[in-house]
């Protein structure tokens with residue numbers, strides 16, 4: 001299915017665009033959304049609502065800076081910061097608890113960062129047990145943690161496992177030593193192998209490895225060697241992210257020697273090789289950087305059309321309301337987005353005043369709700385049923401999306417997208433440019449792209 005990818009097609013669609021982990025995308029979040037509005041929305045959301053809950057915990061600290069990093073992170077060698085942060089994180093959860101209906105079950109929990117495994121085992125126990133005591137955990141919970149093998153011990157994993165972790169996402173990025181040196185992320189392969197062996201020893205059945213293509217010093221053959229090692233490890237999931245080189249937004253990326261970045265053409269060749277190699281090795285390409293084994297829950301969810309997309313990427317937990325805790329974390333429930341302060345100082349200050357540390361947010365209007373539905377269907381199910389959309393939202397699809405359908409024409413002409421009476425369907429090759437296809441349905445995209453360079457490139 002992916003054995004002869006047309007590189008010119010990738011080249012044509014390699015342009016800036018959102019990742020659609022939300023719609024509208026995050027640049028639309030604004031300061032008009034206040035803590036008072038958040039409380040109003042939170043109270044309404046918990047009235048007579050049995051919707052499951054998904055929790056995201058952001059641990060922003062890291063030991064050293066990877067030059068490619070695109071996350072909201074604080075580099076510190078001082079473990080004391082983690083204790084202070086732990087205090088405030090628990091305080092935020094305690095404030096939230098007053099509004100949360102305990103009839104609602106937590107079906108998903110994710111620790112992201114930064115580096116959650118930068119916490120020591122005692123700190124992990126403490127936060128993990130605190131959350132367990134405050135929320136009603138479902139018997140079946142998807143409990144994931146992002147792990148950096150550097151500095152990791154078996155005791156860290158034991159601590160996460162004892163508080164509920166049953167899936168793990170390990171940052172590898174690239175096994176090649178030159179690439180590691182050029183990006184200031186020295187990670188000898190034996191420590192990655194240890195992390196995987198320990199996870200399996202603890203019975204973790206779902207292991208994801210994160211890789212990045214487009215890093216400095218990377219070549220097609222060097223990345224092929226990395227992929228060979230990854231295939232040998234045989235993780236359940238592999239995420240291969242496009243390196244988002246956005247030094248105007250992430251100034252530390254200027255530490256990368258620009259001359260060492262692969263040329264645009266080579267980068268696309270690396271992507272082509274990656275997709276061909278991983279699919280040949282038996283992985284299914286879900287779309288948007290994600291490869292999974294055919295019996296993985298994510299593959300099954302895509303088949304059953306229950307796959308969902310949120311700020312952690314793809315999720316099998318459609319329908320859950322997302323509540324994020326920690327500096328910069330994002331929540332999404334009842335057609336509302338809210339984001340916490342992105343600086344520790346403001347995050348702590350609000351909590352010192354016993355206030356939610358809300359910095360930005362957005363209340364969706366009816367048009368946003370309809371477009372989000374269509375975009376999520378395209379990104380997750382790789383098709384949208386027009387008749388279903390018409391019935392669900394009482395609209396005429398052709399009239400409502402007249403402009404989008406015109407934009408979609410070029411994809412149809414090239415056989416990337418198919419349309420019949422009832423459906424719009426994305427063909428195999430369209431999985432490589434899902435963001436570009438989704439952009440046809442985004443009401444804000446033209447204005448956002450014109451205003452400032454905020455998005456990474458799509459391919």
Ligand code: SF4
Pocket residue numbers: 061062064065066068069070071073113114115148171
């Ligand atoms: S460990 Fe992850 S979050 Fe921390 S600097 Fe490196 S890439 Fe960024």
